[in-house]
Amino acid sequence: MARPIAEEDEEKPLDAEVEKVRGKLIRFMAVNLGLLFLALMVVIGALVYKARKAPSVAPPLAGDIQVPAGEPLNxxxxxxxxxxxxxxxxxxxxxxxxxxxxxxxxxxxxxxxxxxxxxxxxxxxxx
Missing domain, CATH: 2.30.30 (SH3 type barrels.)
Known part of the structure; x- marks a missing residue:
């Protein structure tokens, strides 16, 4: 197998047009990742909110028994x-x-x- 020429091993600088496209793709990726992160934070916030506002399922205690005002239980x-x-x-x-x-x-x-x-x-x- 022949060795490649040393000039082919070196990376050549990108053209100005290719560099513009690369910059646009990086900005596009950064904006999309930011929006994805923001959406994920909104979902996690909604789950935490729902979990904190969920009614407790503890059994009623003696103080929780519904007693009409002024009338004792009998x-x-x-x-x-x-x-x-x-x-x-x-x-x-x-x-x-x-x-x-x-x-x-x-x-x-x-x-x-x-x-x-x-x-x-x-x-x-x-x-």
Whole structure:
């Protein structure tokens, strides 16, 4: 294989017309990249705005229960006949009642304030 001539290896300066076209292409690229970057920042800003304005999906707390002004909440919690309340505990919108039943056994009743009904009964037993 023959070696290329040294003159062909050197880069020749561009013509004035070619240099003008090259300058226009560089400006065109810079403007388009700037617009693309600006559009990307707008999209990211919109996503951040939507994320901050999204409603929270936390469950309602006891303070979030809708109570008409001036009227207290009232509901009946029905326990078996002969049951005695040993203790109670409030968590959010639920009340747990530890009761001793008529036969001497114990059970825990869970009452939902918002639904106004007993949602669970758990017997306490020993092995």
């Amino acid at each position: 509901a009946d919690i029905v326990l078996p006949v002969g049951a005695k309340v040993i203790s109670q505990s409030l968590s959010g919108n639920r009340i747990s009642i530890d009761a001793e039943l008529a036969d001497g056994s114990r059970a825990i009743f869970v009452f939902d304030i918002a639904e106004r009904r007993v949602i669970g009964q758990f017997a306490i037993r020993t092995k």
